[in-house]
Amino acid sequence: MTDRVKELERLIRHHQDLYYNHEPEISDAEFDQLWDELKRLKPDSPILETVGADQSDRFAKRAHLMPMHSQDKAADAEAFLRWASRVEHPVYIAQFKMDGASIELQYRDGRFLYGITRGDGRTGDDITANVGRMQGVPPRITPGFSGGVRGEVMMSRTVHREFYPDKANCRNAANGVMKRKDGRGAERLQIICYDAVHEEDDLFFDDEVSKLEWLARQGFRVVEYRQCPTVNDVIVYRDEITRQRETLDFDIDGLVVKGLEIDPDDVRRARPEKQIAFKFALEEQTTVVREVIWSESGHIYTPIAVTDPVRLAGTTVRRANLANPRLIREMGLRIGSTVRITKRGEIIPKIEALVENPQDAREITVPTVCGTCGSTLADEGTRLYCPNMQCAKRALHRVRKWIEVLDIKDFGPVLLQKLFDAGRVRRIHDLYSLTEADIVELERMGEGIARRALRNLFAVSEVSLARFVAGFNIEGIGALIVEKAVRSGYDSLEALRDAEPARLAEQTEGIGEATAGALVEGVRLLYEEMQRVLQTGMISIGNSIESRALAGQSFCFTGALTSMKRSEAEELVRRYGGIPRGSVSEGLTWLVTSDPDANTSKLRKARVLGVSIISEQRFHELLQQLHA
Numbered sequence: 001m002t003d004r005v006k007e008l009e010r011l012i013r014h015h016q017d018l019y020y021n022h023e024p025e026i027s028d029a030e031f032d033q034l035w036d037e038l039k040r041l042k043p044d045s046p047i048l049e050t051v052g053a054d055q056s057d058r059f060a061k062r063a064h065l066m067p068m069h070s071q072d073k074a075a076d077a078e079a080f081l082r083w084a085s086r087v088e089h090p091v092y093i094a095q096f097k098m099d100g101a102s103i104e105l106q107y108r109d110g111r112f113l114y115g116i117t118r119g120d121g122r123t124g125d126d127i128t129a130n131v132g133r134m135q136g137v138p139p140r141i142t143p144g145f146s147g148g149v150r151g152e153v154m155m156s157r158t159v160h161r162e163f164y165p166d167k168a169n170c171r172n173a174a175n176g177v178m179k180r181k182d183g184r185g186a187e188r189l190q191i192i193c194y195d196a197v198h199e200e201d202d203l204f205f206d207d208e209v210s211k212l213e214w215l216a217r218q219g220f221r222v223v224e225y226r227q228c229p230t231v232n233d234v235i236v237y238r239d240e241i242t243r244q245r246e247t248l249d250f251d252i253d254g255l256v257v258k259g260l261e262i263d264p265d266d267v268r269r270a271r272p273e274k275q276i277a278f279k280f281a282l283e284e285q286t287t288v289v290r291e292v293i294w295s296e297s298g299h300i301y302t303p304i305a306v307t308d309p310v311r312l313a314g315t316t317v318r319r320a321n322l323a324n325p326r327l328i329r330e331m332g333l334r335i336g337s338t339v340r341i342t343k344r345g346e347i348i349p350k351i352e353a354l355v356e357n358p359q360d361a362r363e364i365t366v367p368t369v370c371g372t373c374g375s376t377l378a379d380e381g382t383r384l385y386c387p388n389m390q391c392a393k394r395a396l397h398r399v400r401k402w403i404e405v406l407d408i409k410d411f412g413p414v415l416l417q418k419l420f421d422a423g424r425v426r427r428i429h430d431l432y433s434l435t436e437a438d439i440v441e442l443e444r445m446g447e448g449i450a451r452r453a454l455r456n457l458f459a460v461s462e463v464s465l466a467r468f469v470a471g472f473n474i475e476g477i478g479a480l481i482v483e484k485a486v487r488s489g490y491d492s493l494e495a496l497r498d499a500e501p502a503r504l505a506e507q508t509e510g511i512g513e514a515t516a517g518a519l520v521e522g523v524r525l526l527y528e529e530m531q532r533v534l535q536t537g538m539i540s541i542g543n544s545i546e547s548r549a550l551a552g553q554s555f556c557f558t559g560a561l562t563s564m565k566r567s568e569a570e571e572l573v574r575r576y577g578g579i580p581r582g583s584v585s586e587g588l589t590w591l592v593t594s595d596p597d598a599n600t601s602k603l604r605k606a607r608v609l610g611v612s613i614i615s616e617q618r619f620h621e622l623l624q625q626l627h628a
């Protein structure tokens with residue numbers, strides 16, 4: 001036992017050194033496994049205290065161009081109305097208040113120079129190298145601009161779920177990743193901007209809206225906003241957004257409300273008077289964990305705490321998400337623990353912290369056997385799952401994953417469940433022999449549904465190898481990981497199946513041996529099934545290399561496109577990790593149209609919602625920038 005502790009301490013020290021000072025040799029997940037094991041064997045090991053501590057002293061300091069001041073806050077409509085009657089703006093601009101980490105991007109003559117964290121408001125950490133790798137930071141903008149662009153470093157919920165499930169929330173995870181000395185993971189963050197100040201020219205922007213439009217034109221991602229003619233419109237907007245929060249891919253904690261007019265003197269005040277943070281209602285409570293149940297989604301087991309009922313954000317809450325076994329261990333949660341729970345927009349609240357454990361608190365039992373097939377469950381800390389590839393639990397989940405990865409619209413979980421229950425679809429290849437009649441036969445599934453679902457399914461006739469493999473739902477293997485292997489030469493199913501995991505890991509940056517093992521093993525076990533999908537002749541593997549450069553961005557195409565078909569444009573978006581959308585709605589990033597000045601209802605709606613409207617040509621330029 002003590003030998004193993006010494007070994008673990010040595011390994012962790014070794015990998016920490018590589019991680020911070022050289023090239024890492026193992027994946028984050030593998031490092032975490034060492035960490036977890038040491039924590040189990042020797043919770044008071046001094047090694048465990050060294051990582052995760054604030055390492056910001058390792059960055060150089062740099063002054064802000066515009067001091068980051070504090071903001072007045074209104075927690076309810078009454079306080080907001082008091083402020084509004086004082087300032088009397090003729091029209092209000094209400095922007096999402098992004099719940100991330102503040103950043104100032106400094107530009108000189110249109111070139112990106114520095115990225116500075118909030119720090120003490122006047123001086124922050126110079127994390128330029130990391131910021132340069134984040135999404136939404138154009139290296140060059142119009143040469144006429146010298147000054148600061150203000151934004152928030154954000155981690156999307158998708159990224160948080162996929163890569164940092166052990167971190168309590170997106171903001172904590174973003175904060176940690178952006179300050180990593182080695183910059184690892186910075187490319188998964190994005191910066192969403194909401195303000196800019198020209199160094200010398202106070203009149204560079206006409207008003208707040210033209211400033212935001214200018215930011216979008218320069219290639220920044222811009223915060224969503226709405227122009228509200230009256231105070232009441234602001235209050236209604238806040239209510240609307242409160243309800244939509246759960247569906248957004250980012251955490252926001254309210255609105256920032258200001259006037260249309262820019263007042264440079266007010267902006268320089270330590271606490272500007274003409275804008276206010278109009279926060280959502282406080283959504284935090286203390287309660288007691290009474291029981292833990294394990295919810296099964298496919299082959300994954302997720303712990304859910306049953307708690308004493310408590311009022312939170314207008315609803316009575318009796319359950320809270322415990323995320324994974326590792327979070328339970330790290331927080332030291334037990335049955336009987338008093339905990340703090342919050343609702344950050346998710347439907348099920350999350351446990352944020354342990355308040356105290358009473359004397360008689362009992363340990364939480366983690367299941368060890370799959371309820372469906374009896375296999376021993378694999379406990380990876382951040383994931384507890386049934387490792388049996390043939391487990392019936394997986395079958396439906398795998399087909400669902402396929403539809404999700406290929407982004408097949410109108411083929412919802414209800415339809416799939418019915419096809420599954422009817423025995424018509426059990427494996428992915430079954431999908432490709434479906435007919436409209438198969439679907440119409442199902443209870444309450446009309447011809448329209450059948451036609452749309454199949455049309456969208458058959459429209460995807462070629463996918464990259466990475467997405468093909470990711471669609472088979474191999475544990476821990478997403479398109480990103482497969483893509484890395486493809487890029488280092490494992491560019492066919494056969495090459496992946498026959499690969500030597502240790503060698504693949506060695507040749508591929510960012511893939512450790514455990515991940516390589518899972519990938520190779522998964523392809524080997526599922527190879528037959530993959531072949532059967534290809535043998536349908538309905539879908540093939542193209543050799544396009546994918547990127548995730550558009551991850552988190554959504555595109556809607558409207559009007560007649562001149563350079564390509566709409567389906568081709570949408571496939572391009574997918575290829576870069578973006579999401580094609582069929583309609584203009586809240587949260588859409590770009591609306592692409594042949595005539596951005598037209599006055600169609602889609603465009604009008606987009607303008608109201610603050611969606612960036614671009615021409616077809618600009619869309620191509622955007623893609624070209626991704627290649628550069």
Ligand SMILES: [Zn+2]
Nearest residue numbers: 370373386391
């Ligand atoms: Zn099982």
